[in-house]
Amino acid sequence: MKFKSEKELLEYTKDIEGKTFKEIDSQHLLDTANLRRAKGLLGHVVESGFYKYPLNNDSHADFEELDIELKVTGYVKNKNGSLRAKERLVLSKIDYNQIVNETFESSHVLGKCKKMLIIWYEYDSNKEAKDFLITHYQLYDMENDLKVFNNDFEIIKNKVLDGKAHELSEGDTSYLGACTKARTSSDRTTQPFSDILSKPRAYSLKNAYMTGILREHINSKVITLNKYNTVEEYVKDKLRPYFGKTQVEILEKIDGRKYSEKIPKNISKMISDELIGKDTELPEKDEIFSKTSFIIKNLPIKENGKPIERMSFKTISLSDFEEEWEDSFWKNYFEETTLITICYQAVNNSKNGFRVLKNVKKISFDEYDLDEFKKTYDQIKLAIEKEDINLLPTSANGFKNQLLEIAPKGVKGDNAYENFFKNDKTKVSFMISKRLLIDKLSDE
The missing domain is CATH 3.40.600.10 (DNA mismatch repair MutH/Restriction endonuclease, type II)
Structure with a gap:
């Protein structure tokens, strides 16, 4: 399914609100999935079942004609009724050998994830994944916080330039995290300016940031530009x-x-x-x-x-x-x-x-x-x-x-x-x- 404009995409997406994943799982991807395994499948269910796109792993944006990436993620309801993101949103892998030659403007993370359509569902540990309810959708534009993201990117890049990729921490940055991304806890990879092997990492939108943009969306808060980067x-x-x-x-x-x-x-x-x-x-x-x-x-x-x-x-x-x-x-x-x-x-x-x-x-x-x-x-x-x-x-x-x-x-x-x-x-x-x-x- 191709969309000619953002408006057309959002008009079509309205129909996803109020549905469970079971209702849109036309490929029956979740029939035998448990909660842990389903985490990576929910995006595939939306992509194939709702938008009728063939499943793929290419590096282009999901809505390539609009340069928009599709992301599906959950939130939980706190005891006081407020909402918070369930987890960080993982974006793309950090290539330590490549980042040292990139600027933020030319980086893979900005190229693929500058604009995203985020589908939000309510996570409930007492339910099966197929019964999670999709409640909100949000067209997200990184442009609103570009100054802070640029600063975060430079912090990550400078640590790699200093030969300290193995010392990266998500607490180093404000919005753009460098989260671990490994199949096992013992996985390691090389870095360009040190012989010390480092854990593989990926760019991510941090949990607190995801909570912030969700609440902004639900409360229809007017977005203001940050005066400070950290x-x-x-x-x-x-x-x-x-x-x-x-x-x-x-x-x-x-x-x-x-x-x-x-x-x-x-x-x-x-x-x-x-x-x-x-x-x-x-x-x-x-x-x-x-x-x-x-x-x-x-x-x-x-x-x-x-x-x-x-x-x-x-x-x-x-x-x-x-x-x-x-x-x-x-x-x-x-x-x-x-x-x-x-x-x-x-x-x-x-x-x-x-x-x-x-x-x-x-x-x-x-x-x-x-x-x-x-x-x-x-x-x-x-x-x-x-x-x-x-x-x-x-x-x-x-x-x-x-x-x-x-x-x-x-x-x-x-x-x-x-x-x-x-x-x-x-x-x-x-x-x-x-x-x-x-x-x-x-x-x-």
Whole structure:
């Protein structure tokens, strides 16, 4: 089936809304498919069953006459009723030997994926794939976020140019990820400026970005251009006038009150909320926040740059550990999330309130980190299955060279470990070990 215009394509596509994959599977591709295998077949069902295109693996766009690629992907409904993308959208393989000679404008990823027709379905783990309901379609144009994509492409390319393809991380970039793309965990490939073999990777639209464009579409939000390419860029811009000043000096300057006699325990958070914005306010401050997975953290550091304390995350839930690591919420979280760390330096062992705003560091996690995090995840999963508190990977009860620990997050007397198995929502959180933080903060 050929379409003469985008309008004609979209008019035809209207009829796909409200249908299940079973209703359009004219080639019976899903008759014997399980959920895992069906993931790659749903696009073929739409292509062959709805648009009547022969299945193919050529490099041209699916709607070649319009230079539009077809993508089929799922979303899930959160408990509060909001929607989020189920997963990243994989685009095309990264050729390490080719990317070093490309510009973003000449790249394969832009050539094939600049404009896409995205078919959205609601994923439900209690249903068979054939019964998933198709609810939305969206004509996506990368042009709306081209400045950020260009910056992301250059970050990926420069890492390959530096001979560090093996250190690529999805947390390096804002929208365009470099996700692993291998048949097995041991697959490796060559890179041009290093003898170290690297995991094969593909360009992808990151999970948070997919969630952002889905919500924009459903809410008919007016798309605005990004002022900033990264969250790090935004944070540095807001803090720039205050580098070298103490926490008290900064807070007194921005709210006009005196704090030197009584220092608020959360003074760093008060500064961040005022200068950068509260977490709930950030998506309104710049488009970059509504389409990225980020955490802004305040961290006290010693005069030598080493952290004074560990870094915590949100509390964990027992239900987070129902899936294997590869399909888990936490793997995706650590894989895609960028930590923007605001460092306050304790000069001459100065106490909280009198530490100096030193710098802003971006932290992301590479494949080695994720492999180590998996050990912690698996240990917690085992502890939950056996309901054995002694198996929990705490700092005192962990394993050798542990990079990710768990620790209570709450008030004293909560008995967080003793009550760990009693409720889904625990009072325990992940903590990055000081050893890993030292390593990340020393990276330039």
